[in-house]
Amino acid sequence: MDLSYPEKYKAFRQEVIDFLKQNANLAPTADFRLHRPDQKWLDWQALLIEKGYTARTVPKQYGGYGAEPDILAESILTEEFSRAGVSQGLDNQGTSMLVPTLLEVGTEAQRQQWVPGTIRGEIIWAQGYSEPSAGSDLASLKTHARVEDGHFIINGQKIWTSSAQFADMIFILVRTEPDAPKHKGISYLLMPMDLPGIDIRPLVTMTGDATFNEVFLTDVKLPVDQIVGKRGDGWQVANVTLKYERGKLGNPREAQQRFERLVDLMQQETINGTPLMENAVLRDRLLRLQGRILAMTYNGQRVLSSDLKGENPGLAGMLIKLNGTWLNHELAGLAIDVLGELGILYDNSPYENEGDWQRKYMFDLGLMIGGGSTQIQKNIIAERALGMPKEPKYAPGDFPIGGGN
């Protein structure tokens, strides 16, 4: 066990802390899930790229900072930005999923065309994976394309498409090889959202916000070269993207930040003049969650060490999304209970706590479902980490829909 950081990282950490002290006031706070990034966002993004605090390893020729991958530096950045409560740049489907995917498997032309504008926040992407009948079982997707005159002609429907209402582009999974087995017939396409035949209908979530959409596609024409990887390789490419998506969800730093706000809340809120921290039952719930957060925090350090050594962290990595999203949800739930009657307030109602705990509590459920649901995570852990037998596979029609005999 050696928890020291080499000397050069101490200087780097200090540099980041100083930067944050001087510039935190420039950081945007508007929610990028509901709107296009405004000028404040774009300026902040530009400043962070210039310093190498975001898009750090994106090569210079694609508009990034061009640093060598350095896991410790990345982890110092995340730590210090999250400690300061400041956004470490735009973290949307484009920057965190599409860009790494193009850098890994895209063509030179695709990288030049899409990466610079995406990391600057000028090109906004949506992720077109899920369909009404293809959720967890993504590979059963039915949206399809035939080829005519050098174009894909796309028909079908996507659902739960976050940001589609203001996105410029979508990376979309489409069945292009109808006769191939289900995982081999899919292609990964890059499509502008303003093509004729695309109809976007917002879906209101339980939080009351319309953060995602239904996307209907009717004879949409897209040139055949707008494809990442080869025809029929879409499943592999999609999995490259999913790897980056899963790596993000459930980070214990989010839980730690929430926890600190919850401690403040329990010290400041009073009932009959007594701080809620003095309620032994609520306090015990708080401390139980603190124990879990600590376990996940040190688990994170262990995973970081594995990454540094180029080893696969195995189970310690697979459980992060499962445990982390649940932990966040529980923290929000405790905050609501701590607030008592005021805990039900919503939509900037007078007396509502600025922690926006109800919205978090609900949105967390979405995060437990999206990006591989809790149950899918448990299947993965049981099968890949514990070596238990795989789920049986059934053919269409093996179970009559709607119960029955």
Add this chain to the structure above:
Amino acid sequence: MDFGLSDEQKQLIESLRRFISQQAPLDTVREVAKTNQGYDPDIHQGLVDLGIYSILVPEEYGGAGLTFLDAAVVQETLAGGVIPSTYLGTSIIAPTLFQVAGNDAQKAEWLPKISAGECRIGVGISELCGARAGAKLTLNAGKLQGKVLSVIDAMAADTYLVAVGRDTLALVDAKSPGLKVTQMTGIDRTRSLGELTFNDVACELMGEPAAASAALEQALIAGRIALAADTLGAAQEMLRRTLEYAQQREQFNRPIASFQSLKHLCADMAANLEPCRSLVWYAAHTFDQRPEEAALMACHAKAHLAEVGTMVARTSTEVFGGMGFTDLMGLHYWFKRIGFNRQVLGGPEHVRDEAAILQGWVPENHAKGVAAYASY
């Protein structure tokens, strides 16, 4: 930066596991458990030969002078075999007490004996986490009077270290006139707890009040981290046995491991237990490397392992079906270990309360309240 166990620590685990499977498998443990002593001379000698008793003893006293993490890893591995031994009291808590409060002569006498496995020291500090009615020790003209409960490794010990209040520490020979040792029969027969009654018993004091009080605090931290490590080892072994059994047992023409309800139970156990390894390792690391964090980390490791350990103990018993409930599989030995560890040196609610006090989250008067019932 390298968060995890070193190659030496991994080798230590391997050699201990080899010893356990060859010299102290469950069948042997079953026989020792019948004696209710929590100790067996052959197993003890084997462990002495492996050098684990010397880990926390400094080199100048003939020990190996290793880190607390090494000792915690040993505790974890011993729990994997539910090994009856006096490791916790003699090799983890006692050296801590001697090093903080012992004078040169006491250290020179006892630390080499601990290192060589030549003494077995029972530790009576449970009143520090709350005294039951009637449990109280006083010192009158150098003689001990009163009662101590839940003394760790009581039945096998030849020597006792007992707390008198919060700032006095006494060393007592087990054969002292006026000392009565009574077994407190519990669920975990691989370990012994006892009640000591003192009637004008001669003792040797260790340390001035300030040193004794610091030593007792350290002992509590050490004991809690070690118990957390023990639960970690026991729970990991229960999960390992459960997975093995579930792959072999068939019902409805398929291994029960293929039922999704059981897969999810096992995934829950694994997902909860795996981060506990990092938590326990880190807590053990703080004990000698980041001492300012150790008291809090010990509380959290103790409480969190109590919760996760209990969950694993119950769930794996369920996955075994009727077999889990019987003595045939012996799964209950680990179940009971986990149950023992949960209660001793502060149950989860108690240590979480201490954690709140340590972080200044409760006002003075509450802190005094807990200190008051803790210091009786």
